[in-house]
Amino acid sequence: MQKLALFLCILFFLMAFPVKAADHEKDEQMYKERMELFEKMEAATTIPWYYFAGIDQYERSLRFIRKDLPEPDxxxxxxxxxxxxxPLNPNQKDKNPATIAAFQGVGIDGNGDGKADRLNGEDVLAAIGRYLTTYGTDHDNIKIALWRYYGRDKAVSIVVGNAKMYKAFGKLDLQQKVFPLPRRFNYTFKNTWGDARGWGGRRIHEGTDIFADYSVPVRSTSYGIVEMKGWNRYGGWRVGIRDINNTYHYYAHLNGFAKDLKLGEAVKPGTVIGGVGSTGYGPPGTSGKFPPHLHYGMYKDNGRTEWSFDPYPHLRQWERAGS
Known part of the structure; x- marks a missing residue:
């Protein structure tokens, strides 16, 4: 029986490994194709490739979570x-660049096949590139163009943050994740998301508490942009980092911040952002009202609103990965 169980385990591993390898190769090919298109648009418009990548990734994250949008391509x-x-074109599926222009549509032919196809990635990027260049190719004018296009400050900040990450790290694959505490330290946690909280009014617990000793290093779990750094009467010293998938990672009750951590900084998985503490539940400087722990929360933005979701399964996954 033991030999049979061992044989089945080995067989499962051998069957699973090619699937993972194939998925990895598929992802690598997708990143390569996207980068080629972004760099082609940069050559055509002089707008740096990472702005196109930032816009595309922002909308990719929306299409993964919005049922009113088609799946990403x-x-x-x-x-x-x-x-x-x-808007006044009687043929809403028009692919003729001339009639689209006559009706003041944004669609253009980007790949030279004579058609302006809104389902063709190259045509779509060319249309976005032409729109951006009507405002200018420098950073400030691109931000103005993005605001006029989306009409939402948060959308602009997320796109710009994405672009900043792509520029800083020079690649599209920014999906790596790690556990927020180094594995060599002792810690414990359980699923507490959604539990009732009474201090400061009735509310739910929007995260997972990871208990550890004072000053155990707290790390960024992802590539991201430091969106928030400061004090909150509930969370004490806290940091907020938004990743490339438009997920906001919230680290609270810190004993302080890493020396060189700055707002707007691009960080990578494993970057130390502070240490475990017991700050909060009072005015700035309040500490020691509860055992030291890291409150870790995750939030998602869908282009309209932002909400909390349970980080516990993700933490367990990153812990098992051993990072």
Whole structure:
């Protein structure tokens, strides 16, 4: 029986490994194709590739969580038919560049096949590139163009943050994750998301508490942009980092911040951002009202609103990965 169990385990491993290898190769090919398109648009418009990548990744994250948008493709920027063909165009599926232009649609032919196809990634990027260049190719004018396009400050900040990460790390694959505490330290945690909280009014616990000794290093779990750093009467000294998938990672009750941590900084998995503490539940400087621990929360933005979700399964996954 033991030999049979061992044989089945080995067989399962051998069967699973090629699947993972194939998935990895598929992802690598997708990143390569996307980067080629972004760099082609940079050559055509002089707008750096990472702005196109930032826009595409922002919309990719929306399409993964919004049921009113189609699933993401190689290029995931979604332009509605009425915007592409022109709001008064009687043919909302028009692919003729001339009639689209006559009806003031944004659609253009980006790959030279004579068609302006809103489902073709190269045509979509070319349309976005032309739109951006009408405002200018420098950073400030690109931000203005993005605000006019999305009409939402948070959307602009997320796109710009994505672009900053791509520029800083020079690659599209920024999906790596690690556990927030180094594995060599003692810690314990359980699923506490959704539990009732009474201090400061009735509310739910929007995270997982990881108990550890004072000053155990707290690390960024992902690539991301430091969006928030400061004090909150509930969370004490806290840091907020938004990753490339538009997930906001919240670290609270810190004993302080890493010396060189700055707002707007691009960080990578494993970057130390502070230490475990027991700050909060009072005015700035309050500490010691509870045992030292890291409160770790995760939030998702769908382009309209932001909400908390349970980080516990992710923490367990990163812990098992041994990072």
């Amino acid at each position: 190689t290029i995931s920027i979604y332009i509605p038919e009425s915007k592409w063909a022109g």
